[in-house]
Amino acid sequence: ILLGVNQGFTWSMTQSSKLDLARSDQRGFAIGINEFAGYIGVAVAGIVTAYLALGAWDEAESMLVAVEAVDPANIRIPMARGELAHARLLEAVRERDVLLAIDAGARTPVQTARLDELAQEIELQSSEAIDRYRAALQGGSSLDLMVKLGQVYALVGQLSAAETEFRRVISRSPYRVEAYIGLADVMLQRGETTAALENLRAGYARSLDD
Numbered sequence: 078i079l080l081g082v083n084q085g086f087t088w089s090m091t092q093s094s095k096l097d098l099a100r101s102d103q104r105g106f107a108i109g110i111n112e113f114a115g116y117i118g119v120a121v122a123g124i125v126t127a128y129l130a131l132g133a134w135d136e137a138e139s140m141l142v143a144v145e146a147v148d149p150a151n152i153r154i155p156m157a158r159g160e161l162a163h164a165r166l167l168e169a170v171r172e173r174d175v176l177l178a179i180d181a182g183a184r185t186p187v188q189t190a191r192l193d194e195l196a197q198e199i200e201l202q203s204s205e206a207i208d209r210y211r212a213a214l215q216g217g218s219s220l221d222l223m224v225k226l227g228q229v230y231a232l233v234g235q236l237s238a239a240e241t242e243f244r245r246v247i248s249r250s251p252y253r254v255e256a257y258i259g260l261a262d263v264m265l266q267r268g269e270t271t272a273a274l275e276n277l278r279a280g281y282a283r284s285l286d287d
Contacts, residue, residue, distance in 0.1 A: 124140055128140065129160055129161065129164045132164075132168075134161065134164065134165060137157075137161050138161065141154060141157055141158060141161065152213075152216050155209045155210075155212040155213040155216070156209070156210070156213040156222065158205070158209040159205075159206050159209030159210040159212075159213060159222075159225070160225075162202045162203075162205035162206035162209060163202075163206045163210075163225060163228070163229055165198070165202045166199060166202035166203050166206055166229065166232060166233075167232070169195050169198045169199045169202060170199060170232055172191075172195055173192065173195040173196070173199065176188050176191060176192050176195070177192070199233065200233075203229055203232065203233040206225075206226075206229045207226065207229055207230070210222055210225060210226040210229065211226070214226070220246050220249060220250055220253060220256075223242050223245055223246050224242070224243070224246055224253065224255050224256055224259060226242050227239045227240075227241075227242030227243045227246070227256070227259050228259055230242060231259060231262050231263055231266070234266070236263050236266055236267060239259065239262075239263050240260060240263050242259075243256045243257075243259045243260040243263065244256075244260065247260070251283050252283050252284065254280045254281075254283070254284045256280075257276055257277060257279060257280025257281075257283070258277070258280065260276050261273040261274075261276045261277045261280075264276060
């Protein structure tokens with residue numbers, strides 16, 4: 078509720094500042110430009126999300142490059158770039174896990190070389206996703222972004238950082254089941270099976286209370 082109030086005040090102050098700066102005969106135009114920029118940002122985020130759902134990374138990248146050229150200050154860009162890097166990271170991790178499941182002595186030279194490439198790709202995309210999500214969070218706290226940031230940390234084994242993000246989400250909204258799932262994943266990676274199960278039960282119980 079407080080986040081909504083904060084965003085409402087922020088938006089109102091943005092509108093008021095534009096009115097103060099504009100001449101009386103330009104105020105309608107100033108408000109129109111502000112509204113247009115806001116809706117363009119929402120539309121871009123929607124289109125990029127659709128491309129990511131289809132696995133069309135290149136198309137999503139092209140869309141972001143085009144928007145950045147026209148509106149480099151668009152507040153949706155860091156989040157969308159984080160989403161793109163996160164999607165690419167997931168793909169690289171899945172491919173790596175498939176190759177790691179093959180006995181080392183049975184891997185072909187091509188598969189071994191691919192593992193080296195994937196290690197570099199995972200490092201690159203995880204750094205990009207973390208940096209972009211952090212930048213997006215600076216523009217306003219978002220539980221969804223915090224969950225995604227925690228998921229990225231967990232994917233690359235930064236378990237303490239992942240746990241911090243998931244617990245922050247749970248402390249602010251105890252009904253966010255995805256945060257409990259993320260925290261359980263962290264616990265499982267540490268070998269804490271009993272704690273992970275208890276955490277999932279707590280998340281399930283909260284979901285029934287919601």
